[in-house]
Amino acid sequence: MEFSPNLNFPCPSPEDYGAIALYMQRLAFEIEEKLNAEQVSANLAYRPFTDVWKTTAIFGPISSSGILFIDWLNNLVFRNYTLSGAPRFGGSSGTFPAPGVYHMGFFVNTTTVGAANADSFRRVDMKIQKETNIGSVTFYNIDRLIGEEGIAGGNFFGSEGVVIIDQDYQAWKAVTEFTHGNTSSDMNLQVGALAWRTYLGTLDQITVT
Amino acid sequence: MGGTTPIYSIPYPYIDEVMNATMFQNFANAVDTAIGTVQTAVNANLDKPQVEVVANSMAIPLAVQTTINTWGTPKRDNTGMYSAASPDRITIQTAGIYMVQITQNSLNLGGASTQTSVLWEIYQNAIRQYGERKNDVNSTSLPQTTVNGLIRCNPGDAIQVTVLWTGTGTANLFLANLAAHFVCPLV
Numbered sequence: 001m002e003f004s005p006n007l008n009f010p011c012p013s014p015e016d017y018g019a020i021a022l023y024m025q026r027l028a029f030e031i032e033e034k035l036n037a038e039q040v041s042a043n044l045a046y047r048p049f050t051d052v053w054k055t056t057a058i059f060g061p062i063s064s065s066g067i068l069f070i071d072w073l074n075n076l077v078f079r080n081y082t083l084s085g086a087p088r089f090g091g092s093s094g095t096f097p098a099p100g101v102y103h104m105g106f107f108v109n110t111t112t113v114g115a116a117n118a119d120s121f122r123r124v125d126m127k128i129q130k131e132t133n134i135g136s137v138t139f140y141n142i143d144r145l146i147g148e149e150g151i152a153g154g155n156f157f158g159s160e161g162v163v164i165i166d167q168d169y170q171a172w173k174a175v176t177e178f179t180h181g182n183t184s185s186d187m188n189l190q191v192g193a194l195a196w197r198t199y200l201g202t203l204d205q206i207t208v209t
Numbered sequence: 210m211g212g213t214t215p216i217y218s219i220p221y222p223y224i225d226e227v228m229n230a231t232m233f234q235n236f237a238n239a240v241d242t243a244i245g246t247v248q249t250a251v252n253a254n255l256d257k258p259q260v261e262v263v264a265n266s267m268a269i270p271l272a273v274q275t276t277i278n279t280w281g282t283p284k285r286d287n288t289g290m291y292s293a294a295s296p297d298r299i300t301i302q303t304a305g306i307y308m309v310q311i312t313q314n315s316l317n318l319g320g321a322s323t324q325t326s327v328l329w330e331i332y333q334n335a336i337r338q339y340g341e342r343k344n345d346v347n348s349t350s351l352p353q354t355t356v357n358g359l360i361r362c363n364p365g366d367a368i369q370v371t372v373l374w375t376g377t378g379t380a381n382l383f384l385a386n387l388a389a390h391f392v393c394p395l396v
Contacts, residue, residue, distance in 0.1 A: 028236065032215075039250050043250055149325070156341055158356070
């Protein structure tokens with residue numbers, strides 16, 4: 001038996017003519033294996049792991065001394081994969097479906113319950129953390145801080161970023177916090193807060209030169 | 210009758226069969242079909258639905274939420290999401306999750322006009338999806354706004370952009386850029 005130089009497809013030698021049926025069977029399965037691997041890769045690229053969350057209720061009120069943890073978990077509007085481990089996008093680990101590179105982001109509208117303090121801050125911080133033996137370590141902050149200017153309707157803002165999740169992907173989580181410095185009144189996170197995560201690619205393709 | 214592989218049904222003879230040319234032809238045909246199937250999957254990644262349109266002229270009244278309705282000929286549009294007959298929107302043609310973004314959006318103020326805030330928002334079927342407000346502008350400059358997010362879309366969904374500014378005087382649209390990129394199908 002001889003083999004092709006690159007993909008090692010088997011080819012019969014003259015003494016193998018009696019085994020052509022076996023040859024065709026083996027060749028068929030090897031072609032199938034390699035084609036199927038290509039198709040799986042193509043399908044993953046066409047259907048990257050993706051989540052979209054959008055809130056349907058007001059979150060809050062929260063005072064200027066508190067932290068509001070945004071509950072994306074119960075506001076999922078799209079997911080195209082089955083998440084193994086804890087199905088959380090909040091305070092627990094196991095929030096990523098696989099190692100790889102992800103694009104994540106959010107948009108919110110924050111409003112005051114009462115008086116607004118000029119130039120006081122509003123901040124949303126999506127922390128990408130990994131559980132380690134010393135506790136949760138933040139590796140990325142996808143965050144945004146703006147100042148209040150007293151324009152009716154609230155403060156509309158968002159942020160986005162790209163994060164790399166390593167092979168220990170089930171130790172990673174995303175925690176999103178809303179804080180503010182509006183001391184004269186509490187604040188709410190309005191209906192329609194949006195967050196997303198989509199898979200950009202595998203770590204296998206990243207080459208450092 | 211021989212066997213076939215489980216995924217692509219590539220036929221092969223059993224060892225006790227008499228070989229003939231048809232067997233080789235069937236084998237080659239099945240491999241040909243399988244490669245075509247994989248190529249189709251690869252091609253789908255290379256031509257995902259996308260559109261980008263630009264608008265750069267339109268009066269924007271003070272303190273009135275205004276829908277941009279002067280989108281022009283697309284820079285790119287591989288599924289017909291733009292129609293010159295409806296220049297106030299792009300219309301989704303293929304169901305999926307889309308990354309919808311506006312970039313460089315800005316207003317050109319007239320004379321001694323001033324701008325204290327500007328809010329750009331993306332709407333889907335007249336429902337606000339997300340947006341960005343720049344506060345404390347306090348100038349006659351051209352603060353640009355970029356907004357980028359993922360939304361779930363179905364065929365026929367209208368994607369529109371609104372702008373609302375506060376300050377004094379008059380303003381025209383200086384530049385607006387709206388794009389939608391298919392991220393993944395809904396199934």
